Amino acid sequence: MEDIDLETYLDQYRQGDVEALGRIVDLTRKPLYRFIRGMVRDPHEADDVFQDVWIRAVRGLHRYRSDRLVSWLFRIARNRVIDLSRKRRADVSLQQPVGRGEHGHTATLETFAADRAPGPERDAGNHELAERIRAAVDALPAEQREVYLLRTEADTPFKLIAEHQGVSINTSLARMQYALRKLRDDLAEDYETLNTLSRRS
């Protein structure tokens, strides 16, 4: 996300150019949507949350500077996810871990390294691997998953994550450490291959 572009588009939007809003959405939607999908498993609910975040954001878009905008969007998204969770106490995505994906645990992380090479087998293998990683992320406790997703999807600094969660920065860091340890355990079999390939590349 380019802050300069974001600032330019914000200025244009403030001057009444609605199309500039489209460009702001384009710049931010990938990380924001991935974060929401990471927290809300149901794709339709994720779409609703995403849309709701933007409708709420539009109301205050005139007030925000670009350097705070992304953080603010994630904060709105986080609040909406919490609202949704309260409304649906039984939502498995926030209340309890889910199992591994439906795919078998057969593909190796060689497919991860071969990500840039073309081919249908690569696509299938990549998808299986991605599903396993995804399942491991889904299995994290909600607070840890949130920290992990805010770091990986939005590159949010720990200071801001701590603000979002209303905890100290040390608590945010500890949650990230716990998340990484759990992912390391859950992805142990894949991890060794990944590590080897990562060193090679």
Place this chain on the structure above:
Amino acid sequence: MNRRELENAILLRESGELSPEEEAALENALEAEPALAAWAEEAHLLQEAGRYASRHTVPALAETERERILTASKGRSDALPRLLAIAAVLVLALGLWPHFAEPFHQEAPRLTAQVKPIREDLTGEDPLLSSLDRLETEIEQIEDLALDDDHFVEDPDYWASELLKMENTI
């Protein structure tokens, strides 16, 4: 720094939240501790894995969602100035109403009423007061009694005894 603090520092370095001095200290620690360096690589790899998984498992947001947001925003941006304009016109109209309404202002209708005085003339004699005056004079004539006599004030039975005397006399 202990191990936990060093791991925190590794995470903070990835998020760009370390000062140059802290980063230098961390680099020294990483060189001195291979296990810590391995942990740093592991942390980086596991975060990359998450990004990778998202790219492959989260579908792109439907274009229709983008359009819905823009439509909602447009509806809002069109409606707001319109509402503000209406509100401004109303305020202006209310403010100017007394000024413009003056030429059309009509005088209030006059009410006529007939008042019939109880007495024809305030300088004339009030029949009630004159009766009281007359009564007072008559009472005072009875045995030269004055109404401002202290007996009236101090002896509530005075009048009764006087009347009894008169009755006996009759």
